[in-house]
Amino acid sequence: MLYHPSIAKLLWFSNLTIAATAFTTPHNRRCTRSVCNPLLHQSSDQEAVVTSSSSSTVDDADDVAAADDVTTSKRQKPLWMKCINAVVPSKVTALNEAVAMVANVSREEANNLIEMGAVWARMDMLTDDDVLDQYYGTDYSAHMQYADFPSGWGSGNDGLNQEEEEEEESLDDYIERQMSLRYRRILTPSTITPGTDIRVYPHPRRFPSCYEFADQNRLLYEDTTFVVVDKPPMLPTQPEPSNYEECCPGCVNLLMGPFTTIEGQPVQRPLICHRVDSCVGGCVVLSKDGNGQKVFTELQRERKIKKLYKAVTTAPVPLGMHVHWMWKELTARGQTGGTACQFVSHIPPVSRKKAKSWIRCVLEVVECKPISIDKNAGHGYDPGDKQHYQSTIRLVTGRKHQVRAQLASLGCPLIRDTLYEPIGGLTLEKLEEEANEEMMDEAMKSVRVPTEPIGLQAHAILFAGVKAKAGTPWWGKGDAVVGVSTESIAAPAPVTDKPDPYADYTTTASGMKYLITKEGDGAVPTAGQTVKAHYTGWLDAFDSPKKFDSSRTQGRPLIFKVGTGQVIRGWDESFSTMKVGERRKIILPSRLGYGDRGAGNVIPGGATLYFDVELLDAL
Secondary structure, three states: OOOOHHHHHHHHHHHOOOOOOOOEOOOOOEEOOEEOEOOOOOOOOOOOEEEEEEOOOEOOOOEHHHHHHHHOOOOOOOHHHEEEEEEOOOOOOEHHHHHHHHHOOOHHHHHHHHHHOOEEEEOOOOOHHHHHHHHHOOOOOOOOOOOOOOOOOOOOOOOOOOOOOOOOOOHHHHHHHHHHHOEEEOOOOOEOOOOOEEEEOOOOOOOHHHHHHHOHHHEEEEOOOEEEEEEOOOOOOOOEOOEOOOOHHHHHHHHHOOEEOOOOOEEOOOEEOOOOOOOOEEEEEEEOOHHHHHHHHHHHHOOOEEEEEEEEEOOOOOOEEEEEEEEHHHHOOOOOOOOOOOOEEOOOOOOHHHHOOEEEEEEEEEEEEEEOOOOOOOOOOOOOOOOEEEEEEEEOOOOOOHHHHHHHHOOOOEOOOOOOHHHOOOOHHHHHOHHHHHHHHHHHOOOOOOOOOOOEEEEEEEEOOEEEEOOOOOOOOOOEOOOOOHHHHOOOOOOOOOOOOOOOOEEOOOOOEEEEEEOOOOOOOOOOOEEEEEEEEEEOOOOOOOEEEEHHHHOOOEEEEOOOOOOOHHHHHHHOOOOOOOEEEEEEOHHHOOOOOOEOOOEOOOOOEEEEEEEEEEO
């Protein structure tokens, strides 16, 4: 590990042990979603009134609490999840003295806890300026640094955050929520009012991988506004409740700075533009000021950010576009509780009304090749005798755990991804069968948050003229296996005397087949967006005598809202992945068309439909 002299003051935590059992509490208090358990019941004027408890946060980087609840409620919580709630005793006005009394440490150690960001204070009242400072996060002059954005708020998933269905949280909503929290992180030893509630994490969670930022090769790009870095795996992009320094912006600032803004002002701490899961390494974009953060968010809304991932699995991932659906409630900002992993559905919502409860997830697998992994390369991973495959993935949307969840649903979970490997091949629609429900219940007992880097890297990013590509991932360069053809990735051809006329078509997870006959150069429509399209439909085969409808013959394109259930499922799936100007042939099994009922006297029940469709415009 590379060493940097300015980090020496942080290393004392590694051997720190604190006994908090001597402190007392008169009543229970809540500590970050966990009920605080009283140890004793006694206090005096010069004693801090204390409650010891376990706490955690659930976010894209670490779904620790949820995963622990899934695997076993009896599992002992790690030390870094322990916090102490206390009331500053009378006649004590120095914060470090109060922390030293609460955590039973020296004042020097108390100062280190404060500077690490492991101490919080509860404020009876937040002024308008306080709340605005928290919302915009641009003022670093105050002695008492405000808490970071709550988990899931204003942040991306798997590094992209192109949030097309979700709306940004308004300032009014944010103020209302913050006024109910009232806790803020203190980063500078200062004075404090006796009787103030404080929260101390005596064993801050450590992220030693952050010191890999001492390698300047991890600085991929810098201009007057943005900084792009190659984040090492096992490092969160956002601070933990117990550790404000060892995270992406904290260590980038410490080990790669100092940075300056376009006005020449020093950057005290870069701002997060999006997030990448803790167990995932690769490109992360930071901004030097709030304006750059807003510009990046606007680029995401306009779909002007392109991002590629590298993924490693032990099963070949089908090439082409994959459109799946996540239950919206599980992807909402600030969502807590429920399962730590995300289940997806391969079946589009059946109606416009039901579509509002779902989030569309789209990615494209552009390459999948067999590779070899050297078990002696120092990463600690033993590939065994299994064949491994490296896929290049283009994200169209960005959701919480999207790549991980979608690949797992296809039966291709990422290596080392202990959160999704147990549920590989399981989808929400399979819950309809009782046997699968029991299988899913058993699988959920095995899921746990990864403690090692998983087989995923945010490989490259392109936006606003910025181009950045991460270095070699932990598993190596992904050298192709000698003697193994990439043709082995394709599904075996059916045994038949006649060649398959649709062998060149791409098959999606839902069973739709498509072939692009004309590339488009426009944008992909968002769910709910109105589109204009031409189509021709046949039964039996393309150009068969059984043509049942055509907008081209009528000379009038069809106008509808994509992804809302206004048209048959196969159309929603196809047009949600097409670019404006694109033309393709699609083959829809009956379940993606008119089902067993058919449509009037024209389309019989159970019919496979053949369409030649073209996306003319997105309005």
